[in-house]
Amino acid sequence: xxxxxxxxxxxxxxxxxxxxxxxxxxxxxxxxxxxxxxxxxxxxxxxxxxxxxxxxxxxxxxxxxxxxxxxxxxxxxxxxxxxxxxxxxxxxxxxxxxxxxxxxxxxxxxxxxxxxxxxxxxxxxxxxxxxxxxxxxxxxxxxxxxxxxxxxxxxxxxxxxxxxxxxxxxxxxxxxxxxxxxxxxxxxxxxxxxxxxxxxxxxxxxxxxxxxxxxxxxxxxxxxxxxxxxxxxxxxxxxxxxxxxxxxxxxxxxxxxxxxxxxxxxx
DNA sequence: ATGCCGTATGATATACGA
Numbered sequence: 001x002x003x004x005x006x007x008x009x010x011x012x013x014x015x016x017x018x019x020x021x022x023x024x025x026x027x028x029x030x031x032x033x034x035x036x037x038x039x040x041x042x043x044x045x046x047x048x049x050x051x052x053x054x055x056x057x058x059x060x061x062x063x064x065x066x067x068x069x070x071x072x073x074x075x076x077x078x079x080x081x082x083x084x085x086x087x088x089x090x091x092x093x094x095x096x097x098x099x100x101x102x103x104x105x106x107x108x109x110x111x112x113x114x115x116x117x118x119x120x121x122x123x124x125x126x127x128x129x130x131x132x133x134x135x136x137x138x139x140x141x142x143x144x145x146x147x148x149x150x151x152x153x154x155x156x157x158x159x160x161x162x163x164x165x166x167x168x169x170x171x172x173x174x175x176x177x178x179x180x181x182x183x184x185x186x187x188x189x190x191x192x193x194x195x196x197x198x199x200x201x202x203x204x205x206x207x208x209x210x211x212x213x214x215x216x217x218x219x220x221x222x223x224x225x226x227x228x229x230x231x232x233x234x235x236x237x238x239x240x241x242x243x244x245x246x247x248x249x250x251x252x253x254x255x256x257x258x259x260x261x262x263x264x265x266x267x
Numbered sequence: 268a269t270g271c272c273g274t275a276t277g278a279t280a281t282a283c284g285a
Contacts, residue, residue, distance in 0.1 A: 010274055062275050108285050165268065171285055209272040
């Protein structure tokens with residue numbers, strides 16, 4: 001099973017890119033973030049034409065929004081409200097093999113990494129704390145969970161182009177890294193991307209629009225993630241960050257990530 | 268760290284991204 005996750009920065013503006021990516025990579029399940037569209041305006045038909053018979057979407061006007069498109073059926077679907085805001089940042093589905101998939105869009109957090117002056121940063125930390133509490137409460141050794149999405153934190157030193165220069169930049173501050181570490185600990189999550197590409201090799205999934213010549217400068221950050229619980233670790237087969245779509249005309253600032261699983265032995 | 272780009276909106280400037 002091939003699983004892909006991508007912050008598309010507007011699904012309508014990026015529809016042709018999504019169609020090209022899906023045609024080339026053929027994910028069985030595609031998780032999107034920042035769809036920026038209400039459910040009634042979502043181009044569902046385009047995804048049906050690509051072969052995705054099953055989907056869940058949770059969107060709103062202008063901001064945020066997540067979606068899961070799948071060739072495999074769901075046995076359950078869910079969308080949880082975080083921090084008391086129904087701002088469309090989460091979807092969950094269960095597959096028929098019992099695997100539970102969560103798609104998150106964690107708040108970006110604004111510019112200033114100080115909760116006393118920046119409510120967005122406070123929201124981001126609170127959101128991560130709620131994730132920790134929620135997964136800790138549901139913790140069980142045999143839970144088969146996958147967590148993907150734009151988590152808006154680059155936790156490791158080699159997840160950013162320059163660790164020292166980004167220590168005070170939102171996405172790589174110690175307090176965010178600490179909050180992310182607590183989510184990891186909530187369910188002994190395994191970082192599937194680093195499972196295949198260990199430190200210290202740099203690994204990025206996002207490059208700012210403002211930096212010209214993104215590929216040559218390569219001032220990236222790893223803001224997008226794929227995690228699995230220990231019960232699913234034996235089924236991990238490969239991982240790829242697809243850089244090509246970041247170079248297409250009028251791209252998303254995020255690159256899509258694909259992870260292959262072999263669930264044939266899963267009971 | 269700045270850069271000064273991109274998307275969306277009852278828009279022609281502003282919020283937001285990170």
